[in-house]
Amino acid sequence: MGDSNGVTKRSGPTANDDALNHTQQQEKDAAKATEALRKSFRQKYRHVEAIHSQSKPSCLSHDTTESPSFLGFRNLMVIMLVVGNLRLVIENIQKYGVLICIRCHDFRRNDVQLGLFLYFLIPCHFIIAYLIELVAAQQARASRKRIEKRDGTASPTADESLKFQATWQLIWVAHAINITTALAFTTYVVYYHIHHPLIGTLTEMHAIIVWLKTASYAFTNRDLRHAYLHPVQGELDALPLIYQQRPYPTNITIDNLVYFWWAPTLVYQPVYPRNASIRWIFVFKRLGEVVCLSVFIWFASAQYATPVLRNSLDKIASLDYPSILERLLKLSTISLVIWLAGFFALFQSFLNALAEVTRFADRSFYDEWWNSESLGTYWRTWNKPVYQFFRRHVYSPMRSRGWSHRAASATVFLLSAVLHELFVGIPTHNLIGVAFLGMFLQLPLIQLTAPLERMRSPHGRLLGNIIFWVSFTILGQPFAALMYFYAWQAKYGSVSRLVGAGAGTCPAV
Numbered sequence: 001m002g003d004s005n006g007v008t009k010r011s012g013p014t015a016n017d018d019a020l021n022h023t024q025q026q027e028k029d030a031a032k033a034t035e036a037l038r039k040s041f042r043q044k045y046r047h048v049e050a051i052h053s054q055s056k057p058s059c060l061s062h063d064t065t066e067s068p069s070f071l072g073f074r075n076l077m078v079i080m081l082v083v084g085n086l087r088l089v090i091e092n093i094q095k096y097g098v099l100i101c102i103r104c105h106d107f108r109r110n111d112v113q114l115g116l117f118l119y120f121l122i123p124c125h126f127i128i129a130y131l132i133e134l135v136a137a138q139q140a141r142a143s144r145k146r147i148e149k150r151d152g153t154a155s156p157t158a159d160e161s162l163k164f165q166a167t168w169q170l171i172w173v174a175h176a177i178n179i180t181t182a183l184a185f186t187t188y189v190v191y192y193h194i195h196h197p198l199i200g201t202l203t204e205m206h207a208i209i210v211w212l213k214t215a216s217y218a219f220t221n222r223d224l225r226h227a228y229l230h231p232v233q234g235e236l237d238a239l240p241l242i243y244q245q246r247p248y249p250t251n252i253t254i255d256n257l258v259y260f261w262w263a264p265t266l267v268y269q270p271v272y273p274r275n276a277s278i279r280w281i282f283v284f285k286r287l288g289e290v291v292c293l294s295v296f297i298w299f300a301s302a303q304y305a306t307p308v309l310r311n312s313l314d315k316i317a318s319l320d321y322p323s324i325l326e327r328l329l330k331l332s333t334i335s336l337v338i339w340l341a342g343f344f345a346l347f348q349s350f351l352n353a354l355a356e357v358t359r360f361a362d363r364s365f366y367d368e369w370w371n372s373e374s375l376g377t378y379w380r381t382w383n384k385p386v387y388q389f390f391r392r393h394v395y396s397p398m399r400s401r402g403w404s405h406r407a408a409s410a411t412v413f414l415l416s417a418v419l420h421e422l423f424v425g426i427p428t429h430n431l432i433g434v435a436f437l438g439m440f441l442q443l444p445l446i447q448l449t450a451p452l453e454r455m456r457s458p459h460g461r462l463l464g465n466i467i468f469w470v471s472f473t474i475l476g477q478p479f480a481a482l483m484y485f486y487a488w489q490a491k492y493g494s495v496s497r498l499v500g501a502g503a504g505t506c507p508a509v
Helices: 015-044 071-096 109-121 124-149 158-193 197-228 241-245 254-262 280-310 313-317 321-357 375-381 384-400 405-425 434-440 442-454 458-473 477-492 495-505
Strands: none
Touching: 071 280, 071 321, 109 158, 109 197, 124 158, 124 197, 124 254, 158 197, 197 254, 197 384, 197 405, 280 321, 280 477, 313 321, 313 477, 321 458, 321 477, 375 384, 375 442, 375 458, 384 405, 405 434, 405 442, 405 477, 434 442, 434 477, 442 458, 458 477
């Protein structure tokens, strides 16, 4: 088809396009020829290759643009850790022989009987807490009926609100007497009448767990009761949606309380996320891990930790500080291994087995605490059941009432320090305050490492993680173990006689 001047348009490539393509092809051919020529020259003139053609920093320098991977160093450290500990195993057996003796225990009949008695007595205070809440629920139902009979409102009057507060004061006092009596009685019996520290530790831990659970049961039902009496103000709608499956006061039942008693949590809820079925193979695997790790902890404690502790007694008595430091460094390795095994046995194996049996679906018992960039991160992630209890029932209520972050945090660590001292000092019959100070003095260390956690630089986070591990593995657990073992031997035996006897059977490590 022609245009208005009768000139026909070309639909294909023009002559200029052909020339451009030809030129580009010639340039490509020339580049290939040049590269082939250079390659042949490089093969011929090997000694003139430009090794240093651009500026580059060393890969470990701070000004490097790409951070190197340390995977190989990690593998090396794992290999050296295994080799080093194998050497210690061989050295330990050569010096001491096999120290494991199944019959050489100190489980007295009285200790076992009292331990079993307290194990069945402590949950009775749960029943008392249930009866207290049952009375409170009945009163709440009666108050709700009176409120609903009034015209124009479905919430309490000012006088009824004051009455609610007065009633809560009575309920709170009843709960406080109940749980304090349980903990105080158990603490007294363990401290004065149960000699073996293992039985005492298990019994005291059970009492502390029931104490925390009962406190959560009381505080949670108090808020649920208050929301139940204020439906028009929208407080019921502000409750978590999961609570609608069992609204207050239908949750005040004995089966609900028994489930909370066995559930692997310290925080009470009327309803928990539940799995549909129980995987019994999973349960048996986790229980098998608990048994194996418990045997390993017993073996490591008797074969490796005890000789180191015994050979430290004379150093502490003579205040030989260099030798004490050497003992701490040697004890740090085995104490860390025992602690890691105990952590896995409790938080990964036992709690998961218990959660599976109770069909408890939320298995977040810990987070990646080993990557903690500060001590504050560690305390928030390694033992989440305890952290969740204190945050929900101590820290958050104090903050909502106008307390500062530091004051609320100090209160949390103060209460936690008291419980730590009870947990360690009562079964060992030595309230020397080391566990208390070790916990409470975490506050300045947290303040010290908090800026490192907020740093965007990986170097700051690395430094924070190093500080955490050093304070945890050297200055923390080994020192506490050394002090309580020394206090135990000083109280229940002659330290000098034990050291003298140990010199004949347990030479210095």
